[in-house]
Amino acid sequence: MTIIRCLDLNLYANKLRTAGFEDAQVETLIELAQESQPKDIVTVETLNARLALNEAKSAEHFKDLYKQLWLMGIGIVTLTVTLTKLIP
Secondary structure, eight states: OOOOOOHHHHHHHHHHHHHHOHHHHHHHHHHHHHHOOOOOOOOOOHHHHHHHHHHHHHHHHHHHHHHHHHHHHHHHHHHHHHHHHHHO
């Protein structure tokens, strides 16, 4: 899991200027730092959308399992009734 830290560009620029970098160099380094930041940061909206999708899938799976359970129950009842009639 990657921990994403927010880059304080103003502080970064001030430290570079204090270290003796020129404004053009500072701007270039800030641009490079911005480009190196990950672009696929997960937001709350993304997580909520993914959670809703997973809940929908879970509900669909539960529905299918419930249907299979009913079919198995009907099969067991049918088999029991048939066997009780065949075996006195």
